[in-house]
Amino acid sequence: MQQPNRADDVDLLIVGGGINGTGIARDAAGRGLSVLLVEQDDLASHTSSASTKLIHGGLRYLEYREFRLVREALIERERLWRMAPHIIWPLEFVLPQSNSPRPAWLVRLGLFLYDHLGGRERLPATRTVALDRDPVGRGLKPGNPKAFVYSDCWVEDSRLVVLNARDAADRGATILTRTRLVDARRDGDGWHATIADAAGQRPVRARAVVNAAGPWVADVLGKVPDARRDRGVRLVKGSHIVVPRLYDGAHAFLLQNPDRRVVFAIPYEQHYTLVGTTDEAWQGAPGRATIDAQETDYLLGTIDRYFERPVSRDAIVWSYSGIRPLYDDHAANASAVTRDYVLDLDTDADKAPMLSIFGGKITTYRKLAEHALQELAPFFPHAGPAWTAGASLPGGDIADAAFEAYLTALRHRYPALPGPLLRRLARAYGTRTERLLGDAVDVAALGEDLGGGLFTREVDYLRDVEWARSADDVLYRRSKLGLHVPPGTAGRVDAYLERSGIAQ
Numbered sequence: 001m002q003q004p005n006r007a008d009d010v011d012l013l014i015v016g017g018g019i020n021g022t023g024i025a026r027d028a029a030g031r032g033l034s035v036l037l038v039e040q041d042d043l044a045s046h047t048s049s050a051s052t053k054l055i056h057g058g059l060r061y062l063e064y065r066e067f068r069l070v071r072e073a074l075i076e077r078e079r080l081w082r083m084a085p086h087i088i089w090p091l092e093f094v095l096p097q098s099n100s101p102r103p104a105w106l107v108r109l110g111l112f113l114y115d116h117l118g119g120r121e122r123l124p125a126t127r128t129v130a131l132d133r134d135p136v137g138r139g140l141k142p143g144n145p146k147a148f149v150y151s152d153c154w155v156e157d158s159r160l161v162v163l164n165a166r167d168a169a170d171r172g173a174t175i176l177t178r179t180r181l182v183d184a185r186r187d188g189d190g191w192h193a194t195i196a197d198a199a200g201q202r203p204v205r206a207r208a209v210v211n212a213a214g215p216w217v218a219d220v221l222g223k224v225p226d227a228r229r230d231r232g233v234r235l236v237k238g239s240h241i242v243v244p245r246l247y248d249g250a251h252a253f254l255l256q257n258p259d260r261r262v263v264f265a266i267p268y269e270q271h272y273t274l275v276g277t278t279d280e281a282w283q284g285a286p287g288r289a290t291i292d293a294q295e296t297d298y299l300l301g302t303i304d305r306y307f308e309r310p311v312s313r314d315a316i317v318w319s320y321s322g323i324r325p326l327y328d329d330h331a332a333n334a335s336a337v338t339r340d341y342v343l344d345l346d347t348d349a350d351k352a353p354m355l356s357i358f359g360g361k362i363t364t365y366r367k368l369a370e371h372a373l374q375e376l377a378p379f380f381p382h383a384g385p386a387w388t389a390g391a392s393l394p395g396g397d398i399a400d401a402a403f404e405a406y407l408t409a410l411r412h413r414y415p416a417l418p419g420p421l422l423r424r425l426a427r428a429y430g431t432r433t434e435r436l437l438g439d440a441v442d443v444a445a446l447g448e449d450l451g452g453g454l455f456t457r458e459v460d461y462l463r464d465v466e467w468a469r470s471a472d473d474v475l476y477r478r479s480k481l482g483l484h485v486p487p488g489t490a491g492r493v494d495a496y497l498e499r500s501g502i503a504q
Contacts, residue, residue, distance in 0.1 A: 008036050008174070008202075008203075008204040008205065008206075009034075009204075009205045009206075010034040010035060010036045010174075010204070010205070010206050010207070011028070011033040011034045011035065011206065011207050011208065011380060012024075012025075012028050012033055012034070012035045012036070012206060012207070012208050012209075012210055012376075013036050013038070013184075013191065013193055013204055013206035013208070013209050013210070014028075014035060014036070014037040014038070014209075014210040014212055015037075015038055015181045015209065015210065015211055015212060015213050015220050016037075016039060016211070016212035016213040016214055016216070016220075016357075017037060017038075017039025017041075017042075017043040017044070017045075017161070017165065017175070017177060018039075018043075018044060018046065018047055018048035018161060018212065018214050019044070019048040019157075019160060019161050019164070019360075019362050019365040020212040020214070020341075020357050020360055020365055020368055020369070021037055021039070021210070021212035021213075022037065022043065022161050022162075022164035022165040022168060022175075023164050023365040023366055023368065023369035024210055024212060024368075024369045024372050024373070025037045025164070025165065025168035025173045025175070026164045026165075026167045026168040026171070026173070026369070026388065027366075027369040027370060027372075027373050027386075027387075027388050028168075028173070028369075028373060028383075029168045029169075029171035029172050029173040030167075030168075030171050030384070030387050030388065030391070031373065031380075031383040031384040031385070031387065032382065032383060032384050033380060033383055034172065034173075035168065035172070035173035035174065036173070036174045036176070036204060036206070037165070037168070037173060037174070037175050037176065038176045038179040038180065038181055038195050039175075039176070039177050039178070039179065040178070040179065040180040040181075040216075041177070041178065042177055042178070042467070042468075042469065042470070042472070042473050042477060043158070043161050043162050043165055043175075043177060043467060043477070044157065044158035044161035044162065044477055045477065046214060046215065046286075046288075046322060046323065047214050047215060047322045047323060047324055047325065048157060048158065048160075048161050048214075048322075048362065049157055049158035049161070049320075049322070049476075049477050050238065050240075050289075050320050050321060050322020050323075051157045051238075051322065051362050052238075052240065052264055052266070052274070052276055052277050053154060053155055053156065053157045053266070053274070054091075054152055054153065054154060054155065054264070054266075054362075054363075055076070055077050055080050055081065055088055055152065055153035055154070055155045055362070055363050056073065056077065056152035056153065056363060057070045057071075057073040057074035057077060057114060057117070057118060057152070057363070058070055058073055058361070058363075059110060059111070059114055059150070059254070060262050062110050062113060062114065063110070066340060067117070068340070069340040069361075069364070070114070070117060070118070071117045071118050072118075072364055072367055073118070073361065073363040073364050074114070074117055074118020074119070074120065075118045075119055076363055076364055076366060076367055077118065077123075077152065077153055077363060078120070078121055078122055078123065078153075079366070079389060080153070080155070080363070080366065081122070081153050081401065082392075082401050083366075083391065083392050083393050083396050084155075084160065084163065084392070084393040084395070084396040084430070085396060085398050085401035085402075085403050085430075086395050086396060086398065086403060086406075086426060086427055086428070086429070086430030086431075087155060087156040087159045087160060087163070087395075087396075087427065087428070087430075088153050088154065088155045088156075088160075089153060089154055089403065090122075090123055090151055090152075090153055090154075091151065091152060091153060091154045091250075091251070091252055091266070092124075092136075092149055092150070092151050092250070092251040092252065093149065093150055093151065093152060093251065093252045093253065093254050093264075094129070094131075094136045094137075094147050094148075094149050094251050094252070094253050094254070095107065095111075095147055095148045095149070095150065095253075095254045095256075096131060096140065096143070096144070096146075096147045096253070096255070096256075096306065097144045097146040097147060097148075098131075098140075098141075098143030098144040098145075098306070099143065099255075099256060099257070099258070099305055099306065100144070100256045101256060101257075101258055101259075101260050102256065102260075104146060107148060108126075108128075108148060111126040111148055111150055112126070114126070114150060115150070123151040123152075123153075124151050125150075126148055126149065126150040127148070127149050128146065128147070128148055128149075129147050129148075129149055130145045130146065130147075131143075131145045131146070131147050132145040133145075134147075135249065136149065136249060136251050138247060138248060138249070139246060139247025139248065139249075139307055139308055139309065140247070140306055140307060140308065141305075141306060141307065141308055149251070154266070155362065156427075156428070157362055158476075158477040158478070159428060159478065160362070160365075160393075162466050162467070162477075162478065163393040163394050163395065163396075164365075164393065165467070166394045166465065166466060167393055167394050170394070175467065176195070176197065177467050177469065178197055178198065178469065179195055179196065179197040180195065180196055180197075181193060181194075181195055181220060181223060182194040182195060182196050182201060182223070183223045183224075184209055184223055184224050185224065185225055186224075186226065186351055186352045187352070188352070189207070189352055190205055190206065190207050190352050191204075191205065191206045191207070191208070191209050191352050191354075192204075192205060193205075193206060193209070207352065207353075207379065207380075208352065208353045208354065208355065208376055208379055208380075209224075209352075209353075209354040209355070210354075210355050210356075210357070210372065210376075211354060211355065211356040211357065212357045214286075214323075214325045215233075215235055215286030215323045215324075215325045216286055217233055217325055217356055217357065217358060218233055219285075219286070220356075221356065224354065226351070227346060227354065228344070228346040231327070231328075231342060231344045231356065231358055232327070232328030232358075233325050233326070233327065233328060233358055233359075234281075234325075234326045234327070234328040235281070235282035235286060235323050235324070235325060235326075236279055236280065236281060236282060236323070236324045236326055237278070237279075237280045237281075237282045237289050237295075237321055237322070237323055237324075238276065238277035238278055238279060238280075238321065238322055238324055239276060239277060239278045239280075239289075239290075239291035239292075239295045239296075239299070239319060239320070239321040240274055240275060240276030240277055240291075240299075240319060240320055240321070241274075241275050241276065241291070241296065241299050241300075241316045241318070241319045242268060242269075242272045242273070242274055242275075242316065242317050242318040242319065242483070243272065243273055243275060243303070243311050243315055243316055243317065244271065244272060244273070244311075244315060244317070245267070245271055245272055245273050246265060246273040246303065246307050246309050246311070247265075247273070247307065247309070249267075250267060251267075252264060252265060252266040252267065253265040253266075253306070255302055255305075255306050257302055257305070261279065263275060263276065263277070263299065263302045264276060264277070265303070265306075265307075269480050269483050269484070272317065272483070275299050275302065275303060276299060278291075278295040278298055278299065280292075280294075280295060282323050286323050286325075287323075289321035289322060289323050290319075290321050291319045291320075291321050295321075296313060296316070296319070300312075300313065317483065318482075318483060325358065325359065326358075326359050327340065327341065327342045327358040327359035328358075340359055340360075341357065341358065341359040341360035341361075341364065341368050342357075342358040342359055343355060343356075343357060343358075343368075343371060343372055343375055344356045344357075344358060345375050345376075347379075353376060353379050355372055355375055355376060357372070366388055366389075369388070370386050370388065370389075373386070394430070394432055395429050395430025395431050395432040395433070396430050396431075397430070397431055398430060398431060403426070403427075406426065406430075406431070407422065407423060407426050410422055410426055410433060410434070413434070414437060414440065416441055416442040416443070417437070417440065417442070417443065418443070418453075420453075421443075421453055424453075424479075425437070425458070428478070428479060435461075436457065436458060436461045437457075438457075440457070443455075445457075446458070447460075448496075450489055450492045450493055450496060451485040451486050451488065451489030451492060451493075452481060452484050452485030452486060452489060454474070454475075454481055454485060454489065454493070456496060459474060459493060459496060459497070460500075462474055462478050463497060463500060466478055468497075469497065470493075470494060470497065471489075471490035471491070471493035471494045471497075472490075474493050475489070475490060475493065
């Protein structure tokens with residue numbers, strides 16, 4: 001991992017280690033700009049690891065006439081799948097018409113637009129099914145048997161962030177986690193900033209600042225004395241629950257509620273179903289969010305409305321919440337607030353540039369980064385052209401995006417390693433699995449098992465290559481092993497990292 005210079009002097013200082021910040025860092029570094037990214041916590045430790053984990057156009061945004069956003073997202077959907085087929089893959093969604101507040105003809109019209117708006121190439125077109133005859137209806141309560149089946153993609157969201165950071169670092173960027181911006185001020189055509197970590201404060205000089213702090217975007221503006229503040233951010237909390245598997249099959253459901261909001265039910269980590277999300281206005285300062293009783297009741301009520309299998313509050317195995325930093329378009333309903341992004345460039349002839357990011361969604365992060373570099377292009381005439389559209393993310397250079405074929409080859413190379421372990425590693429690291437495993441001929445060569453098949457060799461890789469510093473980094477952001485490992489694993493991971501000289 002690249003070590004920072006003590007006297008940083010860079011083209012771009014990026015504040016925020018979520019999907020937008022790391023995406024911009026990757027794009028900029030690949031154009032030849034010098035980049036320093038600072039993140040006050042871990043990569044993807046807030047909004048970017050609290051999504052519904054979908055690469056999708058956003059079918060429901062058509063209802064709010066967000067055609068530009070949906071088109072851009074649909075175009076990006078298959079592009080991102082090709083870039084990272086180990087962490088992104090197709091997923092079918094069943095949209096039942098039982099309990100639907102929308103007429104079937106209107107839903108079908110929306111799906112027709114969804115199929116054709118973004119140049120779909122590899123994903124299948126929408127089809128109509130009868131739930132009382134098709135296997136996808138198993139597990140649902142009886143009702144209107146008509147349903148539509150359409151396709152989007154799944155993504156391991158926090159890994160997408162880490163892989164963008166890794167690619168940025170491989171191209172020369174410096175990525176500093178657990179490092180915060182203290183202050184920043186303009187000085188002629190550049191910036192003087194102060195950053196701080198556990199070792200103390202130090203100065204940084206930059207030619208431009210990118211404020212990609214997500215829910216903290218307004219806080220960063222508050223650290224800049226002459227920042228423009230005519231853009232608003234609206235914080236909306238979204239929560240999810242994870243419950244024992246509700247139905248058989250590899251498909252997901254998009255469920256319509258009487259209040260016209262929609263909830264996803266998605267197969268998750270082999271044994272579970274992920275249910276979400278909610279849309280609740282967040283009042284006050286941004287911070288660590290947790291699900292509340294009202295949100296829990298709403299999601300459990302959705303399950304009860306559609307599924308035969310009852311789920312009690314005690315059956316919830318995990319929940320997570322995130323605060324979405326949406327651009328404030330003054331919509332009355334939190335669900336109707338635009339998910340589109342706004343790039344606000346604060347500069348003039350005498351002021352060094354600062355670009356602030358408002359809104360956005362994980363599917364459009366790459367295009368957002370490209371647009372951000374377009375905004376900054378006048379200040380960096382030496383920067384290279386756009387390049388990310390056809391470039392694989394680390395581990396994503398799998399021939400023809402054929403994950404199963406790659407996995408077969410990996411099993412031939414490591415015949416003594418358990419098949420389930422190889423599948424998990426290949427899904428996380430793609431072609432970089434071989435860097436992690438090296439010359440391991442058997443399980444013993446992977447070091448100590450800290451719990452549930454998490455070996456010290458993998459923790460070493462996550463520490464040295466992916467900025468992991470704590471058990472939560474390893475078990476819930478670099479993976480979802482926290483749902484599977486036995487009690488005590490987190491303590492063993494933290495102890496191992498401490499022995500390795502890692503300060504949390």
